[in-house]
Amino acid sequence: MMSERTRITYSRRAVSRNSEIKKDEQTVIEKEDDTESTLEIERIRGDPSMLQSMTVKELKELTRRMGVAARGNKKDLVSALMESLGEEVIGKEGASTIEQIGPSEVPSKRKSASSVVVEQKLETSEVISATPSKRSRTKQKSIKGTTPEENPVTTVKINKTSHKKETVVANGAIAKAGLGLNVDGAEPWTVLVHKKPQAEWIPYNPKVMRPPPLSKDTRALKILSWNVNGLKALVKNRGFSVHELAQREDFDVLCLQETKIQEKDVDVIKESLLEGYTNSFWTCSVSKLGYSGTAIISRVKPLSIKYGLGVPDHDTEGRIVTVEFDDFYLLTAYVPNSGDGLKRLTYRVTEWDPCLGNYMKELEKSKPVILTGDLNCAHQEIDIHDPAGNSRSAGFTKEERKSFETNFLSKGFVDTFRKQHPDVVGYSYWGYRHNCRKTNRGWRLDYFLVSESIAERVHDSYILPDVSASDHSPLGLILKL
Secondary structure (H helix, E strand, O other), X not given: OOOHHHHHHHHHXXXXXXXXXXXXXXXXXXXXXXXXXXXXXXXHHHOHHHHHHOXXXXXXXXXXXXXXXXXXXXXXXXXXXHHHHHHXXXXXXXXXXXXXXXXXXXXXXXXXXXXXXXXXXXXXXOEEEOOOOOOOOOOXXXXXXXXXXXOOEOOEEEEOOOOOOOXXXXXXXXXXXXXXXXXXXXXXXHOEEEOOOOXXXXXXXHHHHOOOOOOOOOOEEEEEEEEOOOHHHHHXXXXXXXXXXXXXXXXXXXXXXXXXXXXXXXXXXXXXXXXXXXXXXXXOOOOXXXXXXXXXXXXXXXXXXXXXXXXXXXXXXOOEEEEEOOOOEEEEEEOOOOOHHHOOHHHHHHHHHHHHHHHXXXXXXXXXXXXXXXXXXXXXXXXXOOOHHHOOOOOOOHHHHHHHHHHHHOOOEEEHHHHHOOOEEOOOEOOOHHHOOXXXXXXXXXXXEEEHHHHHHEEEEEEOOOOOOOOEXXXXXXXXX
16 A cells, blocks of 8 residues: 555656646647737738737737737727838838739729729728839739729739849828838829729829920920928028039929018029029018018010009019010919918909909910919819818819819810829829828819910920929920920
Protein backbone atom coordinates (compact mmCIF):
# COMPACT_ATOMS: atom_id res chain seq x y z
CA MET A 1 0.00 0.00 0.00
CA MET A 2 1.38 3.39 -1.05
CA SER A 3 2.42 5.56 1.85
CA GLU A 4 0.80 8.96 2.40
CA ARG A 5 4.06 10.81 1.50
CA THR A 6 4.41 8.83 -1.76
CA ARG A 7 0.81 9.67 -2.77
CA ILE A 8 1.40 13.35 -2.13
CA THR A 9 4.59 13.29 -4.21
CA TYR A 10 2.82 11.62 -7.17
CA SER A 11 -0.09 14.01 -6.83
CA ARG A 12 2.22 17.02 -6.94
CA ARG A 13 4.03 15.63 -10.00
CA ALA A 14 0.72 15.04 -11.79
CA VAL A 15 -0.47 18.57 -11.03
CA SER A 16 2.86 19.97 -12.25
CA ARG A 17 2.70 17.86 -15.44
CA ASN A 18 -0.90 18.94 -16.12
CA SER A 19 0.05 22.55 -15.48
CA GLU A 20 2.93 22.32 -17.98
CA ILE A 21 0.64 20.75 -20.59
CA LYS A 22 -1.95 23.48 -20.11
CA LYS A 23 0.79 26.11 -20.27
CA ASP A 24 2.07 24.66 -23.56
CA GLU A 25 -1.46 24.54 -24.94
CA GLN A 26 -2.03 28.16 -23.89
CA THR A 27 1.24 29.19 -25.60
CA VAL A 28 0.12 27.47 -28.79
CA ILE A 29 -3.28 29.14 -28.58
CA GLU A 30 -1.68 32.54 -27.98
CA LYS A 31 0.64 32.03 -30.96
CA GLU A 32 -2.32 31.03 -33.11
CA ASP A 33 -4.22 34.11 -31.90
CA ASP A 34 -1.23 36.33 -32.70
CA THR A 35 -0.93 34.79 -36.15
CA GLU A 36 -4.64 35.20 -36.80
CA SER A 37 -4.46 38.78 -35.52
CA THR A 38 -1.55 39.56 -37.81
CA LEU A 39 -3.36 38.03 -40.78
CA GLU A 40 -6.50 40.01 -39.97
CA ILE A 41 -4.55 43.29 -39.82
CA GLU A 42 -2.86 42.47 -43.13
CA ARG A 43 -6.25 41.75 -44.72
CA ILE A 44 -7.54 45.10 -43.50
CA ARG A 45 -4.46 46.86 -44.87
CA GLY A 46 -5.24 45.31 -48.24
CA ASP A 47 -8.93 46.20 -48.02
CA PRO A 48 -9.59 49.05 -45.55
CA SER A 49 -13.29 49.00 -46.38
CA MET A 50 -13.55 45.97 -44.05
CA LEU A 51 -13.50 48.45 -41.19
CA GLN A 52 -16.98 49.65 -42.12
CA SER A 53 -18.51 46.21 -41.48
CA MET A 54 -16.88 45.73 -38.05
CA THR A 55 -18.64 46.30 -34.74
CA VAL A 56 -17.50 48.92 -32.24
CA LYS A 57 -16.17 46.16 -30.00
CA GLU A 58 -14.15 44.68 -32.85
CA LEU A 59 -12.82 48.10 -33.82
CA LYS A 60 -11.71 48.79 -30.24
CA GLU A 61 -9.92 45.44 -30.13
CA LEU A 62 -8.23 46.24 -33.44
CA THR A 63 -7.03 49.64 -32.20
CA ARG A 64 -5.52 47.88 -29.18
CA ARG A 65 -3.72 45.35 -31.37
CA MET A 66 -2.40 48.00 -33.72
CA GLY A 67 -1.39 50.36 -30.93
CA VAL A 68 -3.69 53.12 -32.18
CA ALA A 69 -4.82 55.56 -29.50
CA ALA A 70 -8.50 56.12 -30.26
CA ARG A 71 -11.84 56.31 -28.50
CA GLY A 72 -15.33 57.44 -29.31
CA ASN A 73 -18.03 56.15 -31.62
CA LYS A 74 -17.64 53.90 -34.66
CA LYS A 75 -16.93 56.81 -37.01
CA ASP A 76 -14.12 58.07 -34.74
CA LEU A 77 -12.56 54.62 -34.47
CA VAL A 78 -12.74 54.00 -38.24
CA SER A 79 -11.24 57.42 -38.93
CA ALA A 80 -8.32 56.81 -36.52
CA LEU A 81 -7.60 53.41 -38.03
CA MET A 82 -7.82 54.80 -41.57
CA GLU A 83 -5.37 57.51 -40.62
CA SER A 84 -2.99 54.94 -39.15
CA LEU A 85 -3.23 52.76 -42.25
CA GLY A 86 -2.76 55.81 -44.45
CA GLU A 87 0.51 56.77 -42.70
CA GLU A 88 1.80 53.21 -43.00
CA VAL A 89 1.05 52.93 -46.70
CA ILE A 90 2.45 56.36 -47.56
CA GLY A 91 5.65 55.57 -45.67
CA LYS A 92 6.34 52.36 -47.57
CA GLU A 93 8.56 52.13 -50.60
CA GLY A 94 6.73 51.31 -53.77
CA ALA A 95 3.30 52.62 -54.52
CA SER A 96 -0.07 51.87 -55.87
CA THR A 97 -0.78 53.12 -59.33
CA ILE A 98 -4.21 53.52 -60.85
CA GLU A 99 -4.01 53.35 -64.60
CA GLN A 100 -4.70 56.71 -66.09
CA ILE A 101 -7.83 56.56 -68.17
CA GLY A 102 -7.95 58.53 -71.37
CA PRO A 103 -11.18 59.98 -72.71
CA SER A 104 -11.63 57.12 -75.16
CA GLU A 105 -11.55 54.59 -72.30
CA VAL A 106 -14.17 56.23 -70.11
CA PRO A 107 -17.30 54.10 -69.71
CA SER A 108 -20.48 55.38 -71.34
CA LYS A 109 -22.87 57.43 -69.27
CA ARG A 110 -25.49 55.51 -67.36
CA LYS A 111 -29.11 56.43 -66.82
CA SER A 112 -28.78 56.71 -63.06
CA ALA A 113 -26.25 58.85 -61.20
CA SER A 114 -22.98 57.01 -60.88
CA SER A 115 -19.85 57.16 -58.80
CA VAL A 116 -16.39 56.12 -59.89
CA VAL A 117 -15.64 53.61 -57.14
CA VAL A 118 -14.06 50.19 -56.89
CA GLU A 119 -15.17 47.23 -54.80
CA GLN A 120 -15.40 49.03 -51.45
CA LYS A 121 -18.76 50.12 -50.06
CA LEU A 122 -18.50 53.78 -49.18
CA GLU A 123 -19.64 55.64 -46.07
CA THR A 124 -19.59 58.85 -48.10
CA SER A 125 -19.97 59.40 -51.81
CA GLU A 126 -16.71 61.32 -52.12
CA VAL A 127 -14.76 59.63 -54.87
CA ILE A 128 -11.17 59.46 -55.91
CA SER A 129 -10.08 58.07 -59.26
CA ALA A 130 -7.12 58.31 -61.54
CA THR A 131 -5.95 60.95 -63.93
CA PRO A 132 -5.98 60.40 -67.69
CA SER A 133 -2.66 59.78 -69.35
CA LYS A 134 -1.05 57.71 -72.05
CA ARG A 135 -1.76 54.00 -72.07
CA SER A 136 0.67 51.83 -70.17
CA ARG A 137 2.13 48.71 -71.75
CA THR A 138 2.11 46.93 -68.41
CA LYS A 139 -0.50 44.32 -67.66
CA GLN A 140 -3.92 45.81 -66.99
CA LYS A 141 -6.63 44.52 -64.73
CA SER A 142 -10.20 45.76 -64.90
CA ILE A 143 -12.01 45.86 -61.59
CA LYS A 144 -15.74 46.23 -61.15
CA GLY A 145 -17.59 46.50 -57.89
CA THR A 146 -21.04 46.74 -56.47
CA THR A 147 -22.28 49.34 -54.04
CA PRO A 148 -25.72 50.27 -52.70
CA GLU A 149 -28.30 51.25 -55.27
CA GLU A 150 -27.75 54.97 -54.82
CA ASN A 151 -24.07 54.53 -55.60
CA PRO A 152 -23.77 52.38 -58.76
CA VAL A 153 -20.23 51.93 -60.00
CA THR A 154 -18.23 52.34 -63.14
CA THR A 155 -15.09 50.53 -64.20
CA VAL A 156 -11.68 51.65 -63.01
CA LYS A 157 -8.56 50.09 -64.48
CA ILE A 158 -5.63 49.16 -62.30
CA ASN A 159 -2.09 49.22 -63.53
CA LYS A 160 -0.23 46.37 -61.88
CA THR A 161 3.54 46.00 -62.00
CA SER A 162 5.78 43.45 -60.39
CA HIS A 163 7.72 45.90 -58.25
CA LYS A 164 4.89 48.00 -56.89
CA LYS A 165 2.26 47.05 -54.37
CA GLU A 166 -1.25 47.46 -55.74
CA THR A 167 -3.66 49.45 -53.61
CA VAL A 168 -7.07 50.59 -54.79
CA VAL A 169 -8.49 53.61 -53.02
CA ALA A 170 -11.95 55.06 -53.44
CA ASN A 171 -13.19 55.85 -49.96
CA GLY A 172 -13.85 59.31 -48.60
CA ALA A 173 -12.29 58.38 -45.27
CA ILE A 174 -9.14 57.21 -47.02
CA ALA A 175 -8.95 60.48 -48.89
CA LYS A 176 -8.73 62.24 -45.55
CA ALA A 177 -5.87 59.96 -44.56
CA GLY A 178 -3.91 61.00 -47.60
CA LEU A 179 -4.24 57.88 -49.72
CA GLY A 180 -5.36 58.02 -53.31
CA LEU A 181 -2.93 60.81 -54.13
CA ASN A 182 0.31 60.24 -55.96
CA VAL A 183 2.71 58.52 -53.61
CA ASP A 184 4.33 61.72 -52.40
CA GLY A 185 1.13 63.75 -52.73
CA ALA A 186 2.90 66.04 -55.18
CA GLU A 187 0.14 66.11 -57.80
CA PRO A 188 -3.21 65.78 -56.01
CA TRP A 189 -5.02 67.52 -58.88
CA THR A 190 -4.48 64.40 -61.00
CA VAL A 191 -6.91 62.55 -58.73
CA LEU A 192 -10.65 62.91 -59.24
CA VAL A 193 -12.22 63.98 -55.97
CA HIS A 194 -15.92 64.68 -56.23
CA LYS A 195 -18.99 63.73 -54.22
CA LYS A 196 -21.29 63.43 -57.21
CA PRO A 197 -19.18 62.38 -60.20
CA GLN A 198 -20.50 61.42 -63.59
CA ALA A 199 -19.18 58.39 -65.44
CA GLU A 200 -17.47 60.39 -68.17
CA TRP A 201 -15.66 62.84 -65.87
CA ILE A 202 -11.89 62.68 -65.59
CA PRO A 203 -9.41 64.66 -63.47
CA TYR A 204 -7.33 67.49 -64.87
CA ASN A 205 -3.70 66.82 -65.70
CA PRO A 206 -2.03 69.65 -67.66
CA LYS A 207 0.96 67.43 -68.45
CA VAL A 208 -1.11 65.33 -70.82
CA MET A 209 -4.08 67.55 -71.64
CA ARG A 210 -2.42 70.65 -73.04
CA PRO A 211 -1.98 70.86 -76.82
CA PRO A 212 1.46 70.99 -78.45
CA PRO A 213 3.11 74.44 -78.54
CA LEU A 214 2.42 76.64 -81.51
CA SER A 215 5.09 76.96 -84.16
CA LYS A 216 7.47 79.91 -83.77
CA ASP A 217 6.09 81.65 -86.83
CA THR A 218 2.52 81.68 -85.42
CA ARG A 219 1.61 85.01 -83.86
CA ALA A 220 0.04 84.55 -80.45
CA LEU A 221 -0.39 86.24 -77.10
CA LYS A 222 -0.04 84.42 -73.79
CA ILE A 223 -2.03 85.77 -70.82
CA LEU A 224 -1.76 84.58 -67.23
CA SER A 225 -4.34 85.40 -64.57
CA TRP A 226 -3.98 84.87 -60.82
CA ASN A 227 -5.76 85.68 -57.58
CA VAL A 228 -2.69 86.15 -55.36
CA ASN A 229 -4.62 86.65 -52.10
CA GLY A 230 -2.34 89.47 -50.98
CA LEU A 231 0.60 90.44 -53.18
CA LYS A 232 2.95 91.63 -50.45
CA ALA A 233 2.33 88.51 -48.39
CA LEU A 234 2.88 86.37 -51.49
CA VAL A 235 6.27 87.90 -52.19
CA LYS A 236 7.55 88.36 -48.63
CA ASN A 237 6.03 85.69 -46.44
CA ARG A 238 5.44 82.87 -48.90
CA GLY A 239 8.82 83.23 -50.58
CA PHE A 240 7.37 83.24 -54.05
CA SER A 241 9.25 84.66 -57.02
CA VAL A 242 7.12 86.22 -59.74
CA HIS A 243 10.36 86.40 -61.76
CA GLU A 244 10.61 82.61 -61.71
CA LEU A 245 7.01 82.29 -62.85
CA ALA A 246 7.73 84.71 -65.70
CA GLN A 247 10.82 82.76 -66.73
CA ARG A 248 8.96 79.47 -66.67
CA GLU A 249 5.79 80.60 -68.40
CA ASP A 250 7.14 83.44 -70.58
CA PHE A 251 3.77 85.19 -70.54
CA ASP A 252 3.07 88.45 -72.34
CA VAL A 253 0.46 89.73 -69.90
CA LEU A 254 -0.14 89.01 -66.21
CA CYS A 255 -3.53 89.83 -64.68
CA LEU A 256 -3.76 89.93 -60.88
CA GLN A 257 -6.70 89.90 -58.49
CA GLU A 258 -6.97 90.45 -54.74
CA THR A 259 -3.65 92.26 -54.54
CA LYS A 260 -4.71 93.85 -51.22
CA ILE A 261 -2.27 96.72 -51.63
CA GLN A 262 -2.83 100.43 -51.09
CA GLU A 263 -2.17 103.18 -53.58
CA LYS A 264 0.89 104.32 -51.62
CA ASP A 265 2.50 100.88 -52.18
CA VAL A 266 2.02 100.71 -55.94
CA ASP A 267 5.17 102.52 -57.08
CA VAL A 268 7.49 100.44 -54.89
CA ILE A 269 5.91 97.18 -56.00
CA LYS A 270 5.95 98.18 -59.68
CA GLU A 271 9.70 98.74 -59.52
CA SER A 272 10.56 95.46 -57.80
CA LEU A 273 7.94 92.95 -58.92
CA LEU A 274 8.85 92.08 -62.49
CA GLU A 275 11.59 93.11 -64.91
CA GLY A 276 10.89 93.51 -68.61
CA TYR A 277 7.20 94.27 -68.13
CA THR A 278 7.20 98.03 -68.41
CA ASN A 279 3.45 98.55 -68.66
CA SER A 280 1.49 98.01 -65.46
CA PHE A 281 -1.86 99.34 -64.35
CA TRP A 282 -3.17 99.09 -60.81
CA THR A 283 -6.40 99.89 -59.03
CA CYS A 284 -6.82 99.69 -55.26
CA SER A 285 -9.71 99.73 -52.84
CA VAL A 286 -10.32 103.15 -51.34
CA SER A 287 -13.42 102.26 -49.34
CA LYS A 288 -11.58 99.60 -47.36
CA LEU A 289 -7.78 99.76 -47.30
CA GLY A 290 -5.74 96.61 -47.87
CA TYR A 291 -8.70 94.90 -49.51
CA SER A 292 -9.50 93.62 -53.01
CA GLY A 293 -7.43 95.32 -55.74
CA THR A 294 -6.56 94.29 -59.32
CA ALA A 295 -3.76 94.91 -61.81
CA ILE A 296 -2.57 94.19 -65.35
CA ILE A 297 1.17 93.91 -66.07
CA SER A 298 2.18 93.71 -69.73
CA ARG A 299 5.12 93.55 -72.09
CA VAL A 300 2.83 94.89 -74.79
CA LYS A 301 1.82 98.52 -74.55
CA PRO A 302 -1.98 98.88 -74.68
CA LEU A 303 -3.84 101.48 -76.68
CA SER A 304 -5.96 102.61 -73.72
CA ILE A 305 -6.62 101.88 -70.04
CA LYS A 306 -9.75 102.19 -67.95
CA TYR A 307 -10.33 101.58 -64.23
CA GLY A 308 -13.66 100.36 -62.89
CA LEU A 309 -17.05 100.08 -64.58
CA GLY A 310 -17.79 103.78 -64.65
CA VAL A 311 -20.40 103.38 -61.87
CA PRO A 312 -19.41 104.96 -58.54
CA ASP A 313 -21.32 102.39 -56.48
CA HIS A 314 -19.17 99.62 -57.98
CA ASP A 315 -15.82 101.37 -58.32
CA THR A 316 -14.56 102.00 -54.78
CA GLU A 317 -13.07 98.53 -54.20
CA GLY A 318 -10.59 98.38 -57.10
CA ARG A 319 -12.17 95.38 -58.80
CA ILE A 320 -11.76 96.04 -62.55
CA VAL A 321 -8.96 97.10 -64.91
CA THR A 322 -9.55 97.20 -68.68
CA VAL A 323 -6.83 97.54 -71.30
CA GLU A 324 -7.32 97.84 -75.04
CA PHE A 325 -5.02 96.04 -77.46
CA ASP A 326 -5.11 96.06 -81.25
CA ASP A 327 -7.38 93.02 -81.55
CA PHE A 328 -9.39 92.93 -78.31
CA TYR A 329 -10.18 94.37 -74.91
CA LEU A 330 -8.78 92.59 -71.86
CA LEU A 331 -10.45 92.89 -68.45
CA THR A 332 -9.14 91.59 -65.15
CA ALA A 333 -11.89 91.32 -62.56
CA TYR A 334 -12.29 90.36 -58.93
CA VAL A 335 -16.03 89.82 -58.61
CA PRO A 336 -17.48 90.52 -55.14
CA ASN A 337 -17.91 87.48 -52.94
CA SER A 338 -21.45 87.10 -51.63
CA GLY A 339 -19.88 86.76 -48.18
CA ASP A 340 -20.73 85.06 -44.91
CA GLY A 341 -24.44 84.67 -44.54
CA LEU A 342 -24.75 85.68 -48.22
CA LYS A 343 -24.93 89.32 -47.12
CA ARG A 344 -23.90 90.64 -50.54
CA LEU A 345 -25.73 88.07 -52.64
CA THR A 346 -28.52 90.44 -53.72
CA TYR A 347 -26.02 93.18 -54.61
CA ARG A 348 -23.92 90.67 -56.51
CA VAL A 349 -26.65 89.17 -58.70
CA THR A 350 -28.92 92.18 -59.18
CA GLU A 351 -26.36 94.97 -59.55
CA TRP A 352 -22.75 93.95 -60.02
CA ASP A 353 -23.08 91.02 -62.46
CA PRO A 354 -25.59 92.77 -64.76
CA CYS A 355 -23.45 95.92 -64.78
CA LEU A 356 -20.30 93.95 -65.70
CA GLY A 357 -22.13 91.96 -68.39
CA ASN A 358 -23.58 95.10 -69.96
CA TYR A 359 -20.18 96.83 -69.83
CA MET A 360 -18.61 93.91 -71.70
CA LYS A 361 -21.32 93.95 -74.36
CA GLU A 362 -20.80 97.67 -74.84
CA LEU A 363 -17.05 97.13 -75.37
CA GLU A 364 -17.81 94.27 -77.74
CA LYS A 365 -19.50 96.67 -80.15
CA SER A 366 -16.02 97.80 -81.24
CA LYS A 367 -13.76 94.81 -80.46
CA PRO A 368 -13.91 91.29 -79.01
CA VAL A 369 -13.60 91.07 -75.24
CA ILE A 370 -11.62 88.80 -72.91
CA LEU A 371 -12.65 88.72 -69.25
CA THR A 372 -10.38 86.95 -66.79
CA GLY A 373 -10.08 86.69 -63.04
CA ASP A 374 -11.69 85.36 -59.92
CA LEU A 375 -15.38 85.46 -60.84
CA ASN A 376 -16.35 83.88 -57.51
CA CYS A 377 -18.76 81.36 -59.00
CA ALA A 378 -18.47 77.63 -59.57
CA HIS A 379 -20.83 77.49 -62.51
CA GLN A 380 -21.72 73.79 -62.66
CA GLU A 381 -21.55 70.77 -60.38
CA ILE A 382 -18.43 69.61 -62.18
CA ASP A 383 -16.74 72.81 -60.95
CA ILE A 384 -16.93 72.03 -57.22
CA HIS A 385 -16.00 68.90 -55.28
CA ASP A 386 -19.10 68.90 -53.03
CA PRO A 387 -22.11 70.40 -54.83
CA ALA A 388 -24.80 69.30 -52.38
CA GLY A 389 -22.85 70.38 -49.33
CA ASN A 390 -22.28 73.86 -50.76
CA SER A 391 -25.68 74.61 -52.26
CA ARG A 392 -26.04 77.64 -49.96
CA SER A 393 -22.37 78.58 -49.85
CA ALA A 394 -21.20 81.83 -51.42
CA GLY A 395 -19.99 81.03 -54.92
CA PHE A 396 -22.34 78.10 -55.58
CA THR A 397 -25.83 79.33 -54.80
CA LYS A 398 -28.44 78.82 -57.50
CA GLU A 399 -28.77 82.62 -57.70
CA GLU A 400 -25.08 83.13 -58.48
CA ARG A 401 -24.96 80.27 -60.97
CA LYS A 402 -28.05 81.57 -62.77
CA SER A 403 -26.57 85.07 -62.79
CA PHE A 404 -23.32 83.74 -64.28
CA GLU A 405 -25.30 82.06 -67.01
CA THR A 406 -27.57 85.04 -67.68
CA ASN A 407 -25.05 87.87 -67.59
CA PHE A 408 -22.09 86.21 -69.28
CA LEU A 409 -22.65 82.91 -71.07
CA SER A 410 -26.09 83.73 -72.45
CA LYS A 411 -24.70 86.99 -73.77
CA GLY A 412 -22.30 85.12 -76.00
CA PHE A 413 -19.16 84.87 -73.86
CA VAL A 414 -17.46 81.48 -73.92
CA ASP A 415 -15.94 79.67 -70.93
CA THR A 416 -12.69 78.67 -72.64
CA PHE A 417 -11.58 75.99 -70.17
CA ARG A 418 -14.95 74.23 -70.25
CA LYS A 419 -15.08 74.48 -74.05
CA GLN A 420 -11.68 72.79 -74.29
CA HIS A 421 -12.33 70.31 -71.48
CA PRO A 422 -16.08 69.57 -71.31
CA ASP A 423 -15.75 66.56 -68.99
CA VAL A 424 -12.65 67.48 -67.00
CA VAL A 425 -12.74 68.16 -63.27
CA GLY A 426 -10.18 70.91 -62.80
CA TYR A 427 -10.17 73.21 -59.80
CA SER A 428 -8.48 76.59 -59.39
CA TYR A 429 -9.19 77.30 -55.72
CA TRP A 430 -8.63 75.24 -52.57
CA GLY A 431 -9.41 76.62 -49.13
CA TYR A 432 -6.55 76.81 -46.63
CA ARG A 433 -8.55 75.00 -43.98
CA HIS A 434 -8.86 71.22 -43.78
CA ASN A 435 -5.89 70.55 -46.08
CA CYS A 436 -8.09 71.02 -49.13
CA ARG A 437 -5.32 71.44 -51.71
CA LYS A 438 -3.55 68.22 -50.70
CA THR A 439 -6.80 66.27 -50.92
CA ASN A 440 -7.95 68.14 -54.06
CA ARG A 441 -11.23 69.29 -52.57
CA GLY A 442 -11.51 72.42 -54.64
CA TRP A 443 -13.62 74.84 -56.65
CA ARG A 444 -13.19 76.31 -60.14
CA LEU A 445 -13.76 80.00 -59.51
CA ASP A 446 -11.29 81.50 -61.98
CA TYR A 447 -12.02 81.89 -65.68
CA PHE A 448 -11.17 83.18 -69.09
CA LEU A 449 -14.40 84.21 -70.83
CA VAL A 450 -14.03 85.39 -74.44
CA SER A 451 -16.30 86.78 -77.11
CA GLU A 452 -17.70 84.07 -79.32
CA SER A 453 -16.05 85.68 -82.34
CA ILE A 454 -12.56 84.80 -81.08
CA ALA A 455 -13.32 81.53 -79.26
CA GLU A 456 -11.89 79.45 -82.11
CA ARG A 457 -8.64 81.41 -81.92
CA VAL A 458 -7.98 80.12 -78.41
CA HIS A 459 -5.14 77.64 -78.72
CA ASP A 460 -5.03 76.67 -75.06
CA SER A 461 -6.93 77.43 -71.86
CA TYR A 462 -5.28 75.86 -68.84
CA ILE A 463 -4.66 75.88 -65.08
CA LEU A 464 -1.27 75.71 -63.32
CA PRO A 465 -2.23 73.71 -60.21
CA ASP A 466 1.41 73.14 -59.21
CA VAL A 467 1.79 76.86 -58.41
CA SER A 468 0.47 76.84 -54.87
CA ALA A 469 1.71 80.07 -53.26
CA SER A 470 -1.89 81.30 -52.99
CA ASP A 471 -5.18 79.56 -52.27
CA HIS A 472 -5.83 80.03 -56.00
CA SER A 473 -3.63 78.72 -58.80
CA PRO A 474 -2.84 80.76 -61.90
CA LEU A 475 -4.63 80.05 -65.16
CA GLY A 476 -3.47 80.78 -68.69
CA LEU A 477 -4.79 81.53 -72.16
CA ILE A 478 -2.92 81.35 -75.44
CA LEU A 479 -4.69 83.30 -78.16
CA LYS A 480 -3.68 83.13 -81.80
CA LEU A 481 -3.57 86.62 -83.32
